Amino acid sequence: MNLLINLLGLALIVGIVWWFWLSKRAAPAAVAPAASVIMVKDGVYEPERIQVPAHEETTLHFLREDPSPCAEYVVFADLDVSAQLAVGEETEVKLPAMEAGEYPFACQMQMYRGTLVVA
Amino acid sequence: MIESKKVFTLHGASCASCVNKIETALNQVPGVIQARVNLAEKIASVNGRVDADACVLAIEQAGYGAELATVSDRELREQQREADQKHYRDLLWRAGLALALGLPLMAWGLITGEMSVHAPAQQIAWGLVGLATLAVLIYCGGHFFTGAWKAFRHHNASMDTLIALGTGTAWLFSMLVVVAPQLLPEMARHVYFEASAMIIGLINLGQALEVRARGRTSAAVEKLLQLQDVSARVLHNGEEVDVPVGEVQLGDRLRVRPGEKIPVDGTVLEGSSLVDESMLTGEPVPVKKAQGDFLSAGTLNKNGSLLFTAEKVGSETRLAQIIEMVKNAQNSRVPIARLADRISAVFVPVVMVIAVLAALVWFNWGPEPKVAHMLVVATSVLIIACPCALGLATPMSVMVGVGKGAEHGVLVRNGKALQQASKLTTLVVDKTGTLTEGAPKVTDLETEGDKDELLRLVASLEQASEHPLAEAIVDAAQERGIRLSTVQHFEAIIAHGVRGEVDGHKLLLGNRKLMLRENVDVDHWQAAVEALAGKGRTAMYAAIDGKAAGLIAVADPLRSDARSAIQRLKNLGLEIQMLTGDNGATAEAVATQLGIDCVHAELLPEDKENIVADLQAKGGHVGMAGDGINDAPALARAEVGFAIGAGTDVAIETADVTLMRSSLHGVADAIELSRATLRNIKQNLFGAFIYNILGIPIAAGLLYPITGSLLSPVIAGAAMALSSVTVVSNANRLRLFKPSEINA
Numbered sequence: 042m043n044l045l046i047n048l049l050g051l052a053l054i055v056g057i058v059w060w061f062w063l064s065k066r067a068a069p070a071a072v073a074p075a076a077s078v079i080m081v082k083d084g085v086y087e088p089e090r091i092q093v094p095a096h097e098e099t100t101l102h103f104l105r106e107d108p109s110p111c112a113e114y115v116v117f118a119d120l121d122v123s124a125q126l127a128v129g130e131e132t133e134v135k136l137p138a139m140e141a142g143e144y145p146f147a148c149q150m151q152m153y154r155g156t157l158v159v160a
Numbered sequence: 161m162i163e164s165k166k167v168f169t170l171h172g173a174s175c176a177s178c179v180n181k182i183e184t185a186l187n188q189v190p191g192v193i194q195a196r197v198n199l200a201e202k203i204a205s206v207n208g209r210v211d212a213d214a215c216v217l218a219i220e221q222a223g224y225g226a227e228l229a230t231v232s233d234r235e236l237r238e239q240q241r242e243a244d245q246k247h248y249r250d251l252l253w254r255a256g257l258a259l260a261l262g263l264p265l266m267a268w269g270l271i272t273g274e275m276s277v278h279a280p281a282q283q284i285a286w287g288l289v290g291l292a293t294l295a296v297l298i299y300c301g302g303h304f305f306t307g308a309w310k311a312f313r314h315h316n317a318s319m320d321t322l323i324a325l326g327t328g329t330a331w332l333f334s335m336l337v338v339v340a341p342q343l344l345p346e347m348a349r350h351v352y353f354e355a356s357a358m359i360i361g362l363i364n365l366g367q368a369l370e371v372r373a374r375g376r377t378s379a380a381v382e383k384l385l386q387l388q389d390v391s392a393r394v395l396h397n398g399e400e401v402d403v404p405v406g407e408v409q410l411g412d413r414l415r416v417r418p419g420e421k422i423p424v425d426g427t428v429l430e431g432s433s434l435v436d437e438s439m440l441t442g443e444p445v446p447v448k449k450a451q452g453d454f455l456s457a458g459t460l461n462k463n464g465s466l467l468f469t470a471e472k473v474g475s476e477t478r479l480a481q482i483i484e485m486v487k488n489a490q491n492s493r494v495p496i497a498r499l500a501d502r503i504s505a506v507f508v509p510v511v512m513v514i515a516v517l518a519a520l521v522w523f524n525w526g527p528e529p530k531v532a533h534m535l536v537v538a539t540s541v542l543i544i545a546c547p548c549a550l551g552l553a554t555p556m557s558v559m560v561g562v563g564k565g566a567e568h569g570v571l572v573r574n575g576k577a578l579q580q581a582s583k584l585t586t587l588v589v590d591k592t593g594t595l596t597e598g599a600p601k602v603t604d605l606e607t608e609g610d611k612d613e614l615l616r617l618v619a620s621l622e623q624a625s626e627h628p629l630a631e632a633i634v635d636a637a638q639e640r641g642i643r644l645s646t647v648q649h650f651e652a653i654i655a656h657g658v659r660g661e662v663d664g665h666k667l668l669l670g671n672r673k674l675m676l677r678e679n680v681d682v683d684h685w686q687a688a689v690e691a692l693a694g695k696g697r698t699a700m701y702a703a704i705d706g707k708a709a710g711l712i713a714v715a716d717p718l719r720s721d722a723r724s725a726i727q728r729l730k731n732l733g734l735e736i737q738m739l740t741g742d743n744g745a746t747a748e749a750v751a752t753q754l755g756i757d758c759v760h761a762e763l764l765p766e767d768k769e770n771i772v773a774d775l776q777a778k779g780g781h782v783g784m785a786g787d788g789i790n791d792a793p794a795l796a797r798a799e800v801g802f803a804i805g806a807g808t809d810v811a812i813e814t815a816d817v818t819l820m821r822s823s824l825h826g827v828a829d830a831i832e833l834s835r836a837t838l839r840n841i842k843q844n845l846f847g848a849f850i851y852n853i854l855g856i857p858i859a860a861g862l863l864y865p866i867t868g869s870l871l872s873p874v875i876a877g878a879a880m881a882l883s884s885v886t887v888v889s890n891a892n893r894l895r896l897f898k899p900s901e902i903n904a
Contacts, residue, residue: 043524050520054513061317061509083303084311084318107307108247109367110374111319111548114491114555118501121574123491128243150551151504152311152318 072158079155081105081112081126086146086155093159095141101134114149117157123149166212168204171225173197178224185222189214203229234385244371251368254300258361261296265289265354266874276349277341286338286351293331293353301327301360317508319548323363325512326542327356330873333535348529352539352873359543359877366881373888377556379895380563381490384483387439387458392423395467405473412470418463422455425472425479433464440479441569441820485571485818489562494575496841497554500848507547511856515541518860526861533861536870540859544876545852549883553844556891561837564897569820570830577816580799581834583781587729587827588772588794590786591740591750594804594824595726596716598787600629602636603697603717606688607710614710616642618669618702620662624650629698629714630658657700668703675701675708682708696749718753725824726754728900732831734783737775739768739794768794785827802827829899836897844887851883 073088080087081103093099105112105126115134116123124134136157144157173182179197186195186206192215193208204226206215212228219226269275277286297305305328307320334351341349392405395413405423408414413429416422422435434446437459446462449455455468458479474480493501518541519534526533558575565572572578592598607614619637622630624647637644650660656677657670668678672689675682680703688711692699697715701708719725726736737758740747747761760771768784772794775782784791784798795801795815803815804822819826859871 046523047520050516050523053516057509057512057516060312061315062506064315082310084307084320085314085316089314108243108250109303110371111551116491116493118493121492121576123488123493125240125487125491127240128247130239147505148551149555150319150548151501151507152316152547152551154316154505 075099075101078102078104078131081115081148081153082107084152086153089155091155091157093136093139093157095159096138098138099136101136103132103134105129105132111148111150111152115146115153116149117144117146119144166206166210166215167229168206168212168215168219168226169229170197170204170219173224181222182219182224185218186215189218234388234390237382237385241375244375248368248371251364251371255361255364255368258296258300258357258364261292262354262357262361262874266358269354275351275354277337277351278346278349283338283341286334286353289353290331290335290338290351293334293357296357297327297331297360300364304360304363317512319508319546321508322511322542322545323359325515326539326873326877327359329535329542330359330539331356344531345529348531350529350532352535355539355873355877358874362874362877362881366885369881369885370888373885373892374556376892376895377559377888378490378563380560380566381483381486383439384458384479384486384566387421387479388483389421389423389457393417393420408470408473410470410473414468414470416455416461416466416468418461418465420461422457422459422461422468424457424470425477426455426468426470428453428455428466428468430467431465433466434462436460436462440482482566482571482820485573486562486566489572489574489578490559491555492558492574492576494554494558494579494841496579496838496845497575500550500553500845504547504551507545507550511542511545514856514860522861533870536873537859537861539873540871540876541856543873544855544859544871544880546848546855546880546883549848549851549887550845552884552887552891553848554841556888557837557840557844557894560891560894561833561840561897564894565830565833568826568829568833568899570826570833571818571820572830572834573816573818577800578834578837580781581783581817581831582838584734584783584800584831586735586737586775586780587783587785588737588739588768588775588798589756589824590768590784590791590794591738591747592716593787593822594785595722595738595750595754596718598716600632600698600714600716602632602712603715604692604699604711604713606685606713607702609709612640612642614702614704615640615712616644617662617665617667617704618712620644621647621650621658621660621667621669623647624660625652625658627652627658629700632714633712665704666706669700669712671700675703678703678706680706680708684708685711693745694749696746696753698746718750719823721823721825723754724901725828726756728825728828729831730755731900732828734831735780737771739763739771766793769797772797783827783831785824802830825899825901828901832899833897836894840891840894844890847890848883848887851879855879855883 072090072092075091075093077088079101091101103115103126105128108128112126114123114125120136122136124132126132139159141159144159145154146157147154182197182204183195186192186204189210191208191210192206195204195206197204216226277283304320304323307318308324311318311321330352334353337344337349337351389405391402392408393400393415394403394408395415400415408424414423428449428451432450435449436446437456440456440459456479457477515538519538522533522537523530561578562572589595605611605615615637619634622633623644645663648661652658653674656674659668668674668680672682682701685701685708689699692713697713699711699713702710702712729736736756738747738751738756739760741763744761747759751759768791772782772784782798783800783802784794785802785804786795787804795803800816802817802819804819804826817830859876861870864870
């Protein structure tokens with residue numbers, strides 16, 4: 042019984058590490074076009090990966106449905122761009138032209154997280 | 161889609177029948193709760209869970225045109241505040257409900273100590289309590305569970321994950337005790353329903369307090385938004401008509417009466433008045449405005465009526481630019497936050513691992529009842545950990561700090577500039593326009609005859625000159641109400657001065673070289689000239705009909721507060737160096753008067769940049785204060801560029817810090833504010849780190865050998881709820897910041 046509980050505990054730790062770090066890197070979510078409305082709700086951006094053309098200015102559209110303070114801002118730290126998202130309103134966020142690559146974006150508390158895929 | 165309000169601009173609606181048609185069409189769109197048409201303003205307001213395109217289509221099918229109206233910043237902020245209020249009330253309500261169940265349960269446990277299941281009757285009683293707790297978990301904390309589940313599916317973990325795991329584990333264990341107590345040892349048949357309910361209640365209460373405290377952090381932008389007037393008085397065909405400010409066009413002529421706010425930027429056509437610009441510049445003294453002067457939207461017309469032309473409207477006004485800049489800066493990150501960002505990114509899964517490890521430690525090495533202890537430590541670890549405190553530590557302080565700066569006429573471009581301004585060791589200051597007024601003025605007139613007559617003659621001569629010093633002499637004569645005569649045979653002699661004839665007198669005005677060339681003896685004026693040069697003034701000899709008649713001295717006067725500002729900056733520990741294109745003697749004289757030890761004179765713009773680079777190469781953290789236009793290379797090279805120029809458009813576009821008032825005190829204000837903000841950020845980060853570093857081990861049972869008891873999950877919940885509120889409240893302390901100039 043003791044061994045079983047310990048094995049279960051260790052399996053749980055391995056599961057946490059795998060699910061939140063390893064599997065996430067292995068299988069990124071599908072990429073959505075920049076024109077999509079990004080829903081801000083229940084702790085996630087949907088879609089969370091956004092395809093953006095390289096070397097072109099882009100506008101993203103966020104619709105925040107989560108009234109909690111955590112969802113209040115979206116921060117593109119690498120681009121030094123951030124915006125306050127109004128509740129129940131579509132907020133446009135203008136982004137500068139970027140080099141190809143992946144740029145993370147997040148709420149100010151790093152809970153909501155998404156990725157810009159610039160190609 | 162959530163319930164929201166959308167506003168559409170209508171085209172073609174002109175009567176009550178149109179109103180009915182449009183309202184009927186809109187009310188048939190799926191999701192519309194209520195549609196209202198305001199014929200006077202030609203707008204339709206729609207409430208409900210509705211798609212904007214569907215509404216536009218419905219209006220078009222009814223035979224009218226429509227487009228989604230753009231919402232002004234002010235309206236957006238109002239909506240935001242309404243949403244926050246609604247969220248606040250909702251959180252309070254949920255907190256009240258959860259605590260209404262949790263508190264009596266907790267009291268029962270404390271008073272009777274009967275929180276275990278040993279008999280069928282207890283199973284039924286606690287089973288009912290369990291169901292009531294489940295209802296509370298679903299109604300008051302359902303959003304934590306849905307958020308956690310959604311985040312989990314996306315391989316993310318958030319605050320919701322910790323709360324859902326903590327409360328869910330406590331409830332599931334308790335229900336296991338109720339349903340199958342025989343599976344657990346006698347000592348471990350304890351229920352924790354009160355912990356689940358109390359934690360949900362306390363976290364909702366904490367979030368409510370946080371929402372309320374956060375509302376105060378954006379007070380500065382609220383104030384700026386309130387400066388924007390909603391209507392303007394426009395002249396149409398000779399009549400004054402009140403129109404919404406959004407309809408004012410470039411070139412419109414507007415009337416602003418005493419006591420009214422200036423609605424848009426423009427230039428005065430008629431009238432004169434005192435205008436209070438303190439809300440934009442921090443300058444307390446009202447400024448006199450007359451024909452040709454510039455007016456800024458948001459400033460207050462005090463005592464006269466002004467007619468002016470609209471030159472910048474909407475988002476182009478200086479006020480709109482300031483609001484935009486403040487909002488952007490408030491949202492920006494400071495480099496010091498990077499560590500917290502990196503930790504926040506892995507925080508929740510790490511806490512989950514710690515919770516499992518703590519449970520295993522208690523299972524393997526802890527005293528009986530091991531299962532109960534495992535549950536308590538795992539739940540407490542999950543609940544006490546607070547990534548929110550880490551995440552909020554920086555943005556809250558930046559928001560308040562940047563807003564506070566705007567209140568004092570200090571516009572900070574971003575968080576990076578705010579942080580770097582706190583570390584400056586050297587400040588290089590441009591002389592002209594920064595330490596001085598930037599406009600030469602006549603300072604001395606020395607003659608053995610009539611001063612006014614000499615001034616009349618030389619000013620009449622200088623009318624024909626385009627030299628800046630000539631302008632100062634003509635202005636001095638006009639200020640004294642002296643009527644000028646016509647000049648004849650005017651001649652400008654390069655690097656010497658000017659000559660001409662006024663009222664039959666042959667006049668010379670220029671330097672010693674001119675007088676030597678024209679054989680005018682000026683030896684007895686030599687000592688006075690040297691004394692004036694020692695004060696940083698440019699002295700010119702005047703000769704009438706071949707004889708020395710006197711001296712006229714011109715200087716760019718020092719700003720009245722330059723000396724006190726330099727002293728203040730020195731008190732802040734900065735080394736001050738002066739940069740100027742002027743000659744060495746004048747520069748040294750100015751530096752001596754202001755108490756500046758190091759002077760770099762006779763510089764070209766690129767020289768200024770090189771000096772900044774040299775200082776940086778020697779390890780200095782260099783700030784540069786200039787007018788934002790001529791000093792662009794040096795301002796860009798410096799770690800922080802302070803543009804002093806009453807917020808010209810160019811400065812707002814390029815400088816790290818724009819000072820809305822033309823005073824070096826603004827630089828001192830900015831540095832004091834940045835230091836106060838950084839101190840506040842460090843306090844917040846320290847508090848958040850220490851809270852988690854101490855809280856998690858204590859929750860895991862570190863103090864058990866000393867205290868003989870484990871931390872209650874309820875206490876952990878209360879601590880977590882308070883940690884975010886503490887961070888926000890500490891950031892709000894920055895609102896009390898006052899520059900030392902005001903305190904002095």
